[in-house]
Every structure is written in structure tokens, then in C-alpha cells.
Amino acid sequence: MQARTEGARRLNLTTAFQALILAASAFAALNVQSAHAATRAQEQTLAALKASAPQPCNAPVTRASVERDLANLEAAGFNPAGNDNDYPQNLQRAERIVAAHTPACTVG
Numbered sequence: 001m002q003a004r005t006e007g008a009r010r011l012n013l014t015t016a017f018q019a020l021i022l023a024a025s026a027f028a029a030l031n032v033q034s035a036h037a038a039t040r041a042q043e044q045t046l047a048a049l050k051a052s053a054p055q056p057c058n059a060p061v062t063r064a065s066v067e068r069d070l071a072n073l074e075a076a077g078f079n080p081a082g083n084d085n086d087y088p089q090n091l092q093r094a095e096r097i098v099a100a101h102t103p104a105c106t107v108g
Contacts, residue, residue: 045075046101057105072098 059065070080078094 042075042077045072046097054103054106057107059105069098072102076101 073091073094076094076097078091082090
């Protein structure tokens with residue numbers, strides 16, 4: 001009787017381990033898909049930024065403009081909630097990317 005119980009326990013552990021591997025694989029595939037979707041969304045945001053009309057150089061700073069600027073920085077790869085170890089560098093890199101995709105402002 002004990003051999004049968006031991007065999008059932010091994011079978012249950014094997015089944016549980018296989019289910020865990022399957023769940024981990026599905027989770028990894030989901031993360032890859034969401035990373036690709038995020039990259040596509042970032043590319044679309046930057047493309048739209050490049051195609052947008054230039055803003056006046058003396059335009060007032062509004063809440064909407066700050067939110068738009070932050071969204072553009074995030075599309076360029078900046079993560080405001082990210083690790084502080086690379087804070088100034090990753091913000092500066094994102095600012096360079098946004099500047100390269102943004103039309104120059106207009107005077108007047």
C-alpha cells in the first residue's frame with residue numbers, strides 16, 4: 001500500500017512540476033508579446049511626433065504639454081519609476097531621442 005502511495009505522490013509532483021513549467025513558458029511568451037507591443041507603440045508615438053506640426057517657441061507650459069512631454073520621453077524609453085542608478089543618463093538619452101524626432105519650434 002505504501003508503494004502505491006509513494007508512486008501516486010511522485011506522479012502528483014511530476015504533474016505539478018510540468019504544470020509549473022507550462023505556466024512559466026506561457027508567462028514568458030506573454031512578456032515577449034507585450035514587449036513587442038510596447039516597442040510598436042513607442043515607434044508609433046515617435047513617428048507621430050515626427051509628423052506633428054511644430055509648436056511655437058514661446059508656447060505656455062500647461063499641464064497637458066507636460067503630460068505630452070512625459071509620454072514622449074516614455075516612448076523614447078525613459079521610465080520615471082525605474083532604477084535611480086541610471087537616472088540622469090536614461091533621461092538624457094530619451095531627451096536626445098525625442099529631440100531628434102521633434103520638429104523645430106516656430107517663432108512668431
